[in-house]
Amino acid sequence: MRFHMKPIPYGRQLLDAADRAAVIRVLRSPWLTQGPDVVAFEDALAAACGAKHAVACSNGTTALHLACVAAGLKPGDEAIVPAITFAATANAALYCGAEPVIVDVLPGTMTMDPAAFKKAITRRTKVVLPVHFAGLPADMAEISRIARAKGLIVIEDAAHALGASYQGKKVGSCDRSDMAILSFHPVKHVATGEGGAVLTNSKALRDTLRLFRSHGITRDPALLEDKTQGGWYYEMQTLGFNYRLTDMQAALGTSQLRKLPRFLKRRRQIAALYTDAFGGDARIKLQAFPADREHAWHLFTIQVPAAKRRAVYDFLHARGILANVHYIPLHRLPFYKRRAGAKKRLPAAEAYYAGALSLPMHAALSDADVRRVIAAVRQGLDAR
Numbered sequence: 001m002r003f004h005m006k007p008i009p010y011g012r013q014l015l016d017a018a019d020r021a022a023v024i025r026v027l028r029s030p031w032l033t034q035g036p037d038v039v040a041f042e043d044a045l046a047a048a049c050g051a052k053h054a055v056a057c058s059n060g061t062t063a064l065h066l067a068c069v070a071a072g073l074k075p076g077d078e079a080i081v082p083a084i085t086f087a088a089t090a091n092a093a094l095y096c097g098a099e100p101v102i103v104d105v106l107p108g109t110m111t112m113d114p115a116a117f118k119k120a121i122t123r124r125t126k127v128v129l130p131v132h133f134a135g136l137p138a139d140m141a142e143i144s145r146i147a148r149a150k151g152l153i154v155i156e157d158a159a160h161a162l163g164a165s166y167q168g169k170k171v172g173s174c175d176r177s178d179m180a181i182l183s184f185h186p187v188k189h190v191a192t193g194e195g196g197a198v199l200t201n202s203k204a205l206r207d208t209l210r211l212f213r214s215h216g217i218t219r220d221p222a223l224l225e226d227k228t229q230g231g232w233y234y235e236m237q238t239l240g241f242n243y244r245l246t247d248m249q250a251a252l253g254t255s256q257l258r259k260l261p262r263f264l265k266r267r268r269q270i271a272a273l274y275t276d277a278f279g280g281d282a283r284i285k286l287q288a289f290p291a292d293r294e295h296a297w298h299l300f301t302i303q304v305p306a307a308k309r310r311a312v313y314d315f316l317h318a319r320g321i322l323a324n325v326h327y328i329p330l331h332r333l334p335f336y337k338r339r340a341g342a343k344k345r346l347p348a349a350e351a352y353y354a355g356a357l358s359l360p361m362h363a364a365l366s367d368a369d370v371r372r373v374i375a376a377v378r379q380g381l382d383a384r
């Protein structure tokens with residue numbers, strides 16, 4: 001497609017000379033695969049989120065898989081997930097042979113409806129995966145209270161929410177969960193190319209996550225079953241994976257993480273510009289934003305009248321404004337529709353999806369870019 005003006009993607013990375021220098025430093029070092037830079041990145045992540053441990057891995061999807069494995073999810077179990085999320089949240093449960101149970105979201109925040117979660121719990125439920133959609137923390141107090149009462153493991157899908165906070169605690173601190181996962185895909189706050197991490201305050205979970213990240217093999221003297229062997233000795237103790245991050249990616253991640261406060265500040269400025277522009281427009285619904293949490297603004301989602309969504313989307317794209325839709329509700333994806341049944345209805349998720357658009361939101365946007373987006377959304381809505 002050709003555009004008259006510079007295309008504006010809905011999300012992208014923002015790299016500088018320091019980021020490039022960090023990667024080149026690793027390229028000149030003896031390590032390329034998981035090494036000292038991964039350890040440094042893990043330490044920086046744990047400190048940034050206020051968690052005791054971070055286990056870096058190859059992407060957010062493998063982080064979800066590792067977390068589900070560490071939670072002990074297995075065939076016959078169920079894991080409860082919200083309908084408005086990326087497919088990977090539910091897929092991770094299936095990788096373990098467990099069944100994802102898709103529940104509705106709260107109209108307004110579009111995060112997991114705690115009442116729907118409670119209603120979906122059965123004898124088979126082992127895990128709940130609240131998603132901090134668009135960067136807005138889910139109702140963690142209520143979700144973790146229900147989960148604790150039922151002995152469920154809580155895994156926060158915080159892929160969108162690095163830098164967000166909930167009731168004064170940083171997302172990723174695992175204040176109200178067992179584990180939280182992050183993604184470092186280029187559209188996220190911190191980019192490593194592919195990349196992810198699991199945060200936890202449990203040393204036992206950390207050790208399990210590390211074990212499964214690397215083939216189920218350990219060399220850690222404290223964890224070996226046979227402690228009488230020589231320095232070469234390692235044990236494969238379980239069937240794991242190769243889900244490691246490279247040192248090149250980790251060096252980029254550490255360099256990017258230093259700029260997280262700046263990236264968040266810019267995202268918040270952009271959100272304020274959009275909110276000022278659209279807050280009084282009766283045709284546009286904004287994501288509700290409860291006062292007890294800080295939004296990390298991975299996405300800026302709006303809802304336009306369902307009858308106009310397609311026209312507005314096409315209007316924006318014709319002008320190089322590459323709006324997106326996050327997300328098609330999980331139960332409407334052909335794969336999950338077959339599993340959940342075509343009759344499954346989740347009214348809040350479906351109503352949101354019918355009018356949903358994600359406007360460009362990333363730290364590389366200029367004020368002029370944002371003004372261009374605002375004007376185009378208004379024109380798209382005015383067009384007949």
Ligand SMILES: Cc1ncc(COP(=O)(O)O)c(C=O)c1O
Pocket residue numbers: 059060061062064085086088089131157159160183184185194195196
């Ligand atoms: C909510 C959510 N969870 C998990 C993931 C998976 O992350 P990755 O793309 O790093 O595998 C994504 C990716 O976009 C996501 O949006």
